[in-house]
Amino acid sequence: MRKQKNRFYHFYLGRELKHWTRALFGFGIIVATTVALLAVGWFTGVDLERLLEGLVVSFGRVMLAYAISLVLGILIAFFVTRSEAAENFFLPIFETAQSLPTVAILPLVILWLGSQSAIIFLLVITMIWPITFSVVNGFKSIPHSLSETARIYGAKGWKKLRYFTLPMILPSMITGSIIGWGEGWEVLVAAELLGAQSGIGAYIGEAAHQEKTIIMVMAITFLMFIIFLLNKWVWVPLLKQTTKHQL
Amino acid sequence: METSIVKIEQVSKSFLDEEKREKVIDTINLEIKRGEFLAIIGPSGSGKSTLLRCLSGLIKPDTGRISIDGLPPEKCLGKNLGFVFQDFALFWWMTVADNVAFGLKMKGVKKWEQKKLAHEHLNLMGLKGFEDDYPDELSIGMRQRVGFARALAIEPELLIMDEPFSSLDAFTAEKLRNELLLIWQKENEKEQGGMTVVMVTHLVEEAVAMADRIVVLTPRPAKIERIVENTLLRPRDKKDAGFYRLVDTITTLVAA
Numbered sequence: 001m002r003k004q005k006n007r008f009y010h011f012y013l014g015r016e017l018k019h020w021t022r023a024l025f026g027f028g029i030i031v032a033t034t035v036a037l038l039a040v041g042w043f044t045g046v047d048l049e050r051l052l053e054g055l056v057v058s059f060g061r062v063m064l065a066y067a068i069s070l071v072l073g074i075l076i077a078f079f080v081t082r083s084e085a086a087e088n089f090f091l092p093i094f095e096t097a098q099s100l101p102t103v104a105i106l107p108l109v110i111l112w113l114g115s116q117s118a119i120i121f122l123l124v125i126t127m128i129w130p131i132t133f134s135v136v137n138g139f140k141s142i143p144h145s146l147s148e149t150a151r152i153y154g155a156k157g158w159k160k161l162r163y164f165t166l167p168m169i170l171p172s173m174i175t176g177s178i179i180g181w182g183e184g185w186e187v188l189v190a191a192e193l194l195g196a197q198s199g200i201g202a203y204i205g206e207a208a209h210q211e212k213t214i215i216m217v218m219a220i221t222f223l224m225f226i227i228f229l230l231n232k233w234v235w236v237p238l239l240k241q242t243t244k245h246q247l
Numbered sequence: 248m249e250t251s252i253v254k255i256e257q258v259s260k261s262f263l264d265e266e267k268r269e270k271v272i273d274t275i276n277l278e279i280k281r282g283e284f285l286a287i288i289g290p291s292g293s294g295k296s297t298l299l300r301c302l303s304g305l306i307k308p309d310t311g312r313i314s315i316d317g318l319p320p321e322k323c324l325g326k327n328l329g330f331v332f333q334d335f336a337l338f339w340w341m342t343v344a345d346n347v348a349f350g351l352k353m354k355g356v357k358k359w360e361q362k363k364l365a366h367e368h369l370n371l372m373g374l375k376g377f378e379d380d381y382p383d384e385l386s387i388g389m390r391q392r393v394g395f396a397r398a399l400a401i402e403p404e405l406l407i408m409d410e411p412f413s414s415l416d417a418f419t420a421e422k423l424r425n426e427l428l429l430i431w432q433k434e435n436e437k438e439q440g441g442m443t444v445v446m447v448t449h450l451v452e453e454a455v456a457m458a459d460r461i462v463v464l465t466p467r468p469a470k471i472e473r474i475v476e477n478t479l480l481r482p483r484d485k486k487d488a489g490f491y492r493l494v495d496t497i498t499t500l501v502a503a
Binding site: 143145146148149151152153154155156159163164167168170242244245246247 | 300303305324325326328329330332333334336337338339340341349350352353354381382383384397401
């Protein structure tokens with residue numbers, strides 16, 4: 001009896017359909033969660049418009065800081081790995097910079113740059129190091145014979161970058177980005193709590209000030225949900241795609 | 248046209264190894280004839296690969312001069328040099344066809360021509376139908392076929408091979424050796440062009456089966472122990488007495 005049931009499943013549903021049902025199920029859960037969150041928010045009297053606006057502003061900040069960190073991180077990693085001497089000199093400095101208690105210097109940076117730029121600056125000096133270290137590793141783990149192949153066939157300049165270097169370091173770039181975003185969110189909320197009038201952190205801070213627990217919980221839940229979606233829809237698929245054929 | 252394509256004059260190379268300068272190649276002089284199949288053999292660690300890397304322009308010798316068609320090897324990078332690696336050195340993020348077209352793309356060959364040449368050379372290596380596969384989806388033997396197709400696609404005057412069959416199983420290696428020999432012979436029957444092959448190996452039988460001349464290197468630092476002419480008729484028979492004698496002679500030289 002059981003055997004027959006299995007056979008039926010394989011013949012008529014097949015792996016494709018199984019895959020689709022799983023995807024549909026996952027999507028359903030996400031939609032349901034979104035609806036539930038919005039409903040709970042609406043019933044508890046959370047200002048949804050402000051909450052979502054805050055999320056958008058915060059996301060924009062992380063995005064901007066990420067773009068800067070990515071470009072700078074790759075450049076730094078590229079130049080540092082040019083020579084062993086540079087590596088020995090700079091990497092310990094970067095490691096120290098990475099352990100800098102970022103939030104501690106926030107008031108100072110706000111004084112110098114104003115709160116908007118200060119938050120971006122703080123995010124950059126947080127997100128840049130995981131990306132840099134990961135890409136340094138990426139450059140260092142390029143097999144000798146592969147870079148020799150590129151040279152043998154005359155790869156140079158822009159073409160080398162486009163067809164050899166970037167695809168080669170892409171997986172390490174993504175790994176670094178995932179860690180960078182993780183640390184970025186952490187610092188972002190702290191920085192916004194301390195020094196911003198907008199963004200999800202500022203919203204949470206305001207709620208805390210007014211002792212509105214439900215708003216705080218809702219804001220944190222929304223934020224977690226967004227981070228979850230980003231990982232599920234952006235980072236994990238990207239990492240899977242770029243390492244799919246790695247030997 | 249000059250009869251020799253490569254001239255290696257007084258080439259030496261040392262590496263700095265843990266603050267100790269170690270000589271790897273010691274004053275090598277060698278001329279390689281146009282169209283010949285040259286094997287370089289020596290004990291492991293003798294500097295065979297270093298010599299190949301000097302010859303292909305990947306590293307610079309400390310002293311001495313190398314010229315390919317009258318040009319220094321660095322000037323030949325991306326032009327008329329093909330290189331086949333022991334570990335294949337395929338780009339895992341590219342399809343098989345893109346791997347084969349890599350040299351052409353770098354040269355700036357037009358897209359449609361890249362595609363055409365890539366497909367031609369994949370056919371030549373018996374990989375028709377695998378154009379859109381990725382290297383990780385191929386067997387080990389097929390991967391090295393892609394390595395050969397990539398090197399041959401740029402229609403090299405000089406094909407340099409660093410133990411190209413060492414990572415393959417015996418059966419696949421033998422098959423691929425014979426196919427390569429046929430391709431090399433065909434290239435040299437053409438009126439124009441022609442292909443010179445330089446192969447590093449540590450297998451005496453492989454060298455005797457394939458090469459016109461066999462350069463035997465000494466242990467590190469590598470000098471030329473002897474250059475052995477191999478006049479056995481092709482296709483060569485491994486059960487032939489002459490074949491055995493030559494294998495024996497060279498084995499003695501390498502072991503000495």
